[in-house]
Amino acid sequence: MRWIFRFFKLILILVIAYGIGRFTVVYIDSLVVGERAPYFQQQSDHSIVVRWTTERHSLGVVRYGEDPAYLEFLAIEASPEKDHSVKLTGLKPDTRYYYKVGDIDGFIETDLSLHWFTTSPVPGSKKATRIWAIGDSGEPGEVATQVRDAMYQWVSQHPREGRAPVDVWLALGDNAYRSGSNDQFQAALFDAYPRLLRNTVLWPVYGNHDARRWTYFRIFDLPEQAEAGGVASDTEHYYSFDYADVHFIVLDSQDGDTAADSEMLDWLRRDLAENRRNWVIAAFHHPPYTKGSHDSDDVTDSGG
Template sequence: MLDRNHIARTGPMLFLKILSLMFALQLTFSVSAQTMADRCTGQDTPVERLLLQQATADSIIIKWRGEADSVCVGTRLELLHIDSTAVAEGNHKVARIEGLEADTKYYYSIGSGPTGKANHYFHTAPAPNSLPEDGNIRLWLLGDSGTAGEIDDEGVSEHPGEALMVKEGYYRFLRQQENYETADLVLLLGDNAYPSGTDQQWQHSFFNIYPEEIQTTTIVPTIGNHEMGMGPFDACPFSELLGGIPGCDAGPVVIPIGGASMASDPMSYDSNGGGPDGTGMPYLDIFTLPSRGEAGGVPSGTEQYYSIDYGIVHIVSLDSQLSVQDPDQLDAMAQWLQDDLIENSLAWTVVIFHHPPYSKGHNHDSDLEDREIWMREKINPIIDEYGVDVVYGGHAHSYERSWYLNGHYGNSESFDSTQHAELDASGNPAYGQ
């Protein structure tokens, strides 16, 4: 929870890696608010994949899949009056509604009916550099949550009910709080559709699991390795664990598996190990992301990484999967990050990317894996220099949190708490709260 008591930090910062089911240019038409004398005259139409994107203080994107080609919104459920035409974007429809009031609840109807539904609503962001009326901003973090997409050849789930159980646990926790409030934003930390980020796997692991949440709360995603499909993988180091793999005595046995892509081009996306599909990453079709600074921040020129402003919070989503594979792309992302953070003056700065720069998690080690090393060496110095408050990541399938760190860009053996961590009153490394 980000509240009015926060003071921007410019010293050591906190890195968190979370495995949690809890915790291209976009072409759109824009419309402005009309008078209350106008009333939408269409018909509310059932659609699939209803999704909110890019909420600002005066605009929002509503996205869906289906026949409807318009949306109507209004502050009164029974009297919707702001009508917008949508356009096709890939396999979805997209409508951007502008001219809205800050920190305001709006209802909407897909198909531009004159009345809305009680569970079809959104809140615009607070005015720039301010808090919402309730006094705080809540973020829900979902990392490595795509297990419902893992279905065998017979259609049987490999992780039956797990995602829903954790979601239900999240809501139980909320109900136990004195002031029960749902999230203002949902941040996806990558690997939200296992095993290879296909459109169907996104349906099973995301749209089917969180239908109510994504039609009422803005989604802010980042790219994980499983979003980029399948890639070549040497199975021999895991031969004993897998009960023996024929051929390993003669050399590497390379097989295609989900999450192993080393490509830097999203058009290299391979859904089944047979080579590039030619259609690009489903992730970039499903989400409409602000490459031109539409939601605040410096334009990135790509949907692979971007930033948004939400009240007093600046959120940066970086690409630790594709852009890091190419030195020129990594340099470009690092330069953009520096430019973006220089321009940012909000009280809180939050950065998300998938591969944690510091991790000794369940199945990944940041001392050994290239992406974690590249992010730590190239990106962390910029994060330290420009006062980022907290970094969230995923990937390692365990919950980890760092001390407040500054200036540590080597492996774990080079870490010295007296040099690289903020110390508490007892002289011990301080944890963030």
């Protein structure tokens, strides 16, 4: 009987060692490290969040204004960080602002002709809205580059003076293959779309590959308290926002409970009931029906 005890003891030790090792890998892969250029979150008609990362802890500062020759406003982070997040408030709707980021010791050298953002129009405004939606874009390489460049080519053929190439950018999940690590997000998102990120907000959807690490919720500030319109969801897993006369709803088909009485669907009903926009667009990762690389009729394939 002693050998049985020793056998199960060995199995237990191996399981614990594997668990510790696995946790360590996930933890390290999810750390937001290195330098990362500014990008935007939580765009609304009166505010926006600026994110960027630095190698050392510093008190992040954003200088911004409507005139690139005179950036009259200043926003300062609450405490020194490496992963910076600064919210700009009191902005005018549908207005271009130029910006640069840095710390209390100085600002990063910036070409202000390229570094600007535009606030959303007043919710309900009747304004043509250009939307770019990409899905399963997390594999950097030739195909992703061709898709990106095709968009750039199209918008260059359909220019809009004083506006970003697109108004709303949706990333429909699996945004970083294969495990949603910080390095994979860097390669598939930040290195792949630097031109778009410096002017345009990315609104992400949670996918199964994003769920393999914790990076997704560390690099995105999503409007769980209705900062950009809609009803507060109290979670970054699903949320909503307004742009002009369009109401966008982002759902979590990966970890979200889709039962009729679930918190997510209860929130969805309340959000839809409060909506006054003429257009409603819902985004989520897993399609209700597909016969492509996955088969929605097969219950063993992503739940059918």
